[in-house]
Amino acid sequence: MQFGVFSVGDVTMDPTTGRTPSEGERIEAMTRIALKAEEVGLDVFATGEHHNPPFVPSAPTTHLAYIAARTQKLLLSTSTTLITTTDPVRIAEDYAFLQHLSQGRVDLMMGRGNTGPVYPWFGKDIRQGVPLAIENYHLLRRLWREEVVDWQGKFRTPLQGFTSTPRPLDGTPPFVWHGSIRSTEIAEQAAYYGDGFFHNNIFWNMEHTAQMVALYRRRFEHYRHGAADQAIVGLGGQVFMAPTEAEAKRAFRPYFDNAPVYGHGPSLEEFTRATPLTVGTPEMVIERTLGFADAVGDYQRQLFLIDHAGLPVETVLEQMEILGTEVVPVLRAEFERRRPAHVPSDPPTHGSLVAAGPDAPHHLVTPAQSASERAAARVGA
Incomplete structure (x- = not known):
């Protein structure tokens, strides 16, 4: 199983000091977090894509390329690539x-984002968000294949x-996740x-997350990619840890209360009960x-999301340790x-996709076919 961290790249005032980092400082902090992820044995670093304040990661591939040059094993991903407002050719x-550049250490997560004004900034209509996601992704698959x-x-x-x-490395497109909370x-x-489904459940209760994942699993099996429990699933989460629960809550509460997304809303206790946010000991996490x-x-x-809401980078690095x-x-x-033998332990990687060969479903533009249909298509070719 792969474990890692993702960053939304918010530039937020530290409520305990009143200091707001510069955009450059925030970018450097994200880089340090990625390097720390490899140092402590995590598998993945993922960055968001945003084009509006207070967020800085507007150019994910630029940042991930820089991180790739400074790491050896870390998988580089996105926690959103805006398939709706970014040209599929780009x-x-x-x-x-x-x-x-990364020698295959990359996958990406397609998403529609969570900021409505982005659509007109890039000449798109938010009312066409889902049709844009569907059409643009199908074109992307063709461009890669x-x-x-x-x-x-x-x-x-x-x-x-x-x-x-350039053409995809080794003739093999990156593995793609589709990220959604409610669509x-x-x-x-x-x-x-037959792609991965990532439910970024940081704001939702597990009942809702379970319903969305169950839908994906049923449809994955319907399209004959495998059994429902073999579908490729990823989840988000938020944590803040200390030796005791009381100490963790005391330290994290000012950041939670002033966070740009959920600050000034539910209490920390209410939010931890209703969502996967865990503030407590490592054992609790x-x-x-x-x-x-x-x-x-x-x-x-x-x-895991651990670097938001104005937390100082040194605190984040301690959390990552x-x-x-x-x-x-x-x-x-x-x-x-606990994992059954027939259930994949890891999502596909560049190495595993190359090893599967050029006739694997991953290389098809439209792989939602049965094995017999694929075989018939090869015979008729």
């Missing part, structure tokens, strides 16, 4: 380029004889293509996270102990 070329693309759709100018460059259409899209699999089934990727040394080793062992 995504195809940027992430294929990043594949080459077909050498020459002729295409005409609703939301961008036609393509005639177009070749995206059933996106869970359906992930299942249709372990118990809570293991409970996620009781709700949604065995899954393949767990990403605890996560990497006291929490994740126990979680790895426990998740694998």
Whole structure:
């Protein structure tokens, strides 16, 4: 199972000091967090994509390329790539380029974002958010899987004889997750293509998360990619840890109360009861996270948000040390102990996709076919 951290890249005042970091300081802090992730044995660092204050990560591939040059094993991902407002041609070329730079240590998560004004800034209509996500992603798949693309759709100018460059590393496109909190259409899209589904459940109760994951699993099986419990699932989470629960709450409460997203809303106690946010001891984080699999089934990727709401970078690095040394080793062992043999322990990686060969479903533009249909198509080719 993969464990890691993701950052939304907010520039937020530290409520305990009144100091707000500069944008440059925040970018440097995110870089230090990524490097720390590799140092403490985590698997993944993921960055968001935002184009509005108070967030800084407007160019994920630029940042991930810089991190790739300073790491050896860390998987580089996104916690949102805006498939609705970013040209699929730009995504195809940027992430294929990043594949080459990182020697395949990259995947990405498609999402629609959570900021309405972004749509008109990029010439799009938010009322077309879901159709944009569906059309743009299908074009992206073609750009990565077909050498020459002729295409005409609703939301961008036609393509005639177009070749995206560079081509994907080893002829193998990156693995894609589809991230959603509440859109059933996106869970359906992930299942249709046999891609991963990431439910970023940091604001929702586990009952809702379980319903969304269950829908994806049913549809994954419907499209004959495998049994429902073999579907590729990822979850988000939030943690803040200290030797005692009281100490953790005392330290984290000012940040929670003033956070740009949920500050001045529910109390810390209410929010921890209703969502996966865990503020307490490492043992509490372990118990809570293991409970996620009781709700949604065995899954393949767990990403934690720990660097938001104005927390000083040194505090975040301390949290990551605890996560990497006291929490994740126990979680790895426990998740694998309980996982059935037929359920994948990890999501696909560049290495595993290359090893599967060019005839694997991952290489098809539209892989939602039965094995017999795929075989018939190969015979008729």
